[in-house]
Amino acid sequence: METYIRNFCIVAHIDHGKSTLADRLMEFTSTVSQRESRDQLLDSMDLERERGITIKLTPVRMKYVYKGHEYTLNLIDTPGHVDFTYEVSRSLAACDGALLVVDATQGVEAQTLTNVYLALDNDLEILPVINKIDLASADVDRTKKEIEDVIGLDTEGCPLVSAKTGIGIEGLLEQIIERLPPAKCEPEKPFKALIFDSFYDNYRGAISLVKVGEGKVKLGDKIKMMSNGKEFEVTEVGYFNPKAAVTNELVSGDVGYIAASIKNLKDTAVGDTITNAENPTTTAYAGYKEVKPVVFAGIYPADGSKYNELRDSLDKLKLNDASLYFEPDVSVALGFGFRCGFLGLLHMDIIEERLEREFNLDLVTTAPSVVFKVFKTNGELLMVDNPTKLPQPTEIDHIEEPIVKVTVFTPPDYVGPVMELCQSKRGVFTDMSYLDPQRVQILYVMPLAEILYDFFDSLKSRTRGYASLDYEMHGYQRSDMVKLDILLNGEACDALSTIVFKDFAYDRGRKIAERLKEAIPRQMFEIPIQAAIGTKIIARETVKAMRKDVLAKCYGGDITRKKKLLEKQKEGKKRMRQVGSVQVPSEAFMSILKVGDDEQ
């Protein structure tokens, strides 16, 4: 049965105007009045709005009357960044069509492609939308040509819009109805819905965001999770407009949410299928691959006594971010904290920022690491995501590191510098193609570890910000890796160890030592900073001894002043970590990462 429902998402490269377009669609369908409209309605986290990115999924239901019929348009917003590809793929599964937004001033970018491929994988009908046509630098013809040449989509009659000014939005709504396939509606079948996201609400428990494929669900229904057979009674169903709105039932073709007093978020696993407990469906949806973290780092409270607070905060974040992984960890230098796994650097950045901002925590974060496969001489295979867990060299037969397929889009002027950068990062050239006179696509395979190490910033600075980057996991390769230790005043500091490519170790050791020299303030005695592989010292710097603190008079009237000075000094020490006999500022632990190859 054909319906008047369209389930679709918007995919785009970061900054191409996805969230603004979503806002405008809601405004034109009177889902929100212009008065309520604040920029980027769907990005509800402060962080999302500030950074102009979308992290979590938000489905919103809109109504639009076309040719005498009222249509329901379910828009599922998706994150644009590569780290959140898995979130995109989840929401795509709930859609029948996708709007591909391309910025007319930028053309096709690296992440545009990734998202298109994902949409194609999910058999979605793709409607290209060219945005920002109001800008003087917009080049609609070139953008159309790129879409046709690079992606292979027909741009005949595709909507030309300005999400900012509202130009072309009516036409876009009509095309969504005309060109995107209607949701299938099979309301007579047993209830069957796909969970594409879930979050925790303090009052209603774990809430599932679902697309109802078959049948219907209403208040009081007994539902069953097909992965574990657990049964719950539905306490509320509804949809978002974009605020949560309670409704009587969700029917085949609908996108909405289900609350069922579910205490544990694990019982609303993303990708699971929900069915009716009394009249179940026979087969579940294929579900999703479980996402695995690829980047690991230690997170410690700057103030050691805040360990429990950090744990509680991570627990809370985990409720809404199943991809976040953490386990308790102890560092000699940093004390009690957590080893955390992330989907990528941006994900790591966001988690850190949320911990600091939403939970008011002061953190010390260690340099991120990838997951190495360590093949031991005794035949064992170890997955190592923490340099301190690397076995002794004598026990290691060989090590494999994760590699990624990197796609860079750049103007032709910067092809040289981009390739140079990729080569310097152990990249292996795969392909290069001129998309048009202004755009080159360069493909490389390179170790993920090199991407973590200042790649993005270097790429941006070498191309004056013009290049765009995307990468996807591409398996493992055998590499000659060594553990690089940092010794402060002769003692190894575990939190500063890294696993690096052997040929880069000397250079990196030197740079880390130099950087630490800048980051560690002078202390009462000279502090040697050494970089070492095993017992071999490969670089050395020295923090000179502090020469003087205060050499003032101290008469009777100065005693309280002097004491204040001591108190101030103690306060300053709080930002420091005691590593052996050395005071190390919290920031120093991240400084390893910030050692840029392009540094002047």
Add this chain to the structure above:
Amino acid sequence: MTELYVHIPYCKKKCDYCSFYSIPREHCDDDYVVALLREANNYPKQKINSLYFGGGTPTLLSNGQFEKLLNGLKERFDLSSAEISSECNPDTASREKLEAMRSFGINRLSIGVQSLNDATLKAIGRIHDSAVAISALETAVSIFDNVNADYMVGLPFQTIEDVRRDIKRIIQTGVKHVSVYSLILEEEAPLFSKVESSLVTLPDEDKQVEYYEAAREILIENDFRRYEISNFALPGYECKHNSAVWRFGSYIGLGAAAHSFYEGKRYFNVSNVELYTDYTLNGKSLKDYVDESEEGLKVDFIMLALRTARGLVFKEYNDRFSTDFKEEFKEELETEAVKRTCDINESRIVIKDEYFYVSNSIIESMVEKYL
């Protein structure tokens, strides 16, 4: 025994590096002198080990005021064997003035030389030049046996040659005591903002230490001994007043903004000459005090004792606080920071001479648990 301090918070012009309380005047008010004596009435007559006139500029007191003040204090306290010092600005040190001061009973003079480089003096807002400073020192030495010169390192335009030449020249005048300290700028000082905005540049940390070392070497060569972080004296000429303060002795401070340490409490008089005078003359007082905790007092004791070459004598600490220093600070005494930088023997702990420069850090790590 008790020390007595009298604060004269008047200056012809405030120096650009100064953040202490003073008001700009050519002369000291008569009623302020009366108020000082009135405040002294609050204390029982007792033997005074030292009396110190500090400022501000005590030499802005007229001869008559000085005489009245000293005679008044002699009536109220036993000053018969006291060291009586006065600070003195070079531009106020006429022979006539100094002779008069000597005749009223002052027996030690401390002259704020700070530098003998005229460009430097101008840059820090001093109103005298080097010739005036030398002449003040020479005049003072001809009248007083015990004269101190204050000298600063880390000043604008200062070079190591300046320091060497200045210190030698100062010693040549025959002073028996030299205080050398480095410029510490607090936010309130006019020079602070000039340095912040790079209008004035100061020698860096390494240079300051080099300069200080240069000054120290010359002083030691000339038989001066460093008996406290920033104080050098010929044997027997150590300043009794400050030594007592560093030994945790009690002192009575008279005058606006003066501090006292009396019967275990620290008192602070109001930092306002008019208010101080008004209240005191009306038989009231405007002072605040900190009733310090035992731990706070311990911090003071340690902080002061470790500034001296004599160090902290365990027995004195143990007697004062009924405790055992070595037990109480067992952990701290074991740390690298303390072991490397201090000499510790059976009876005392002393910061090594070469680590005096970082004494704050050492003291902080010592008393951290009580801060």
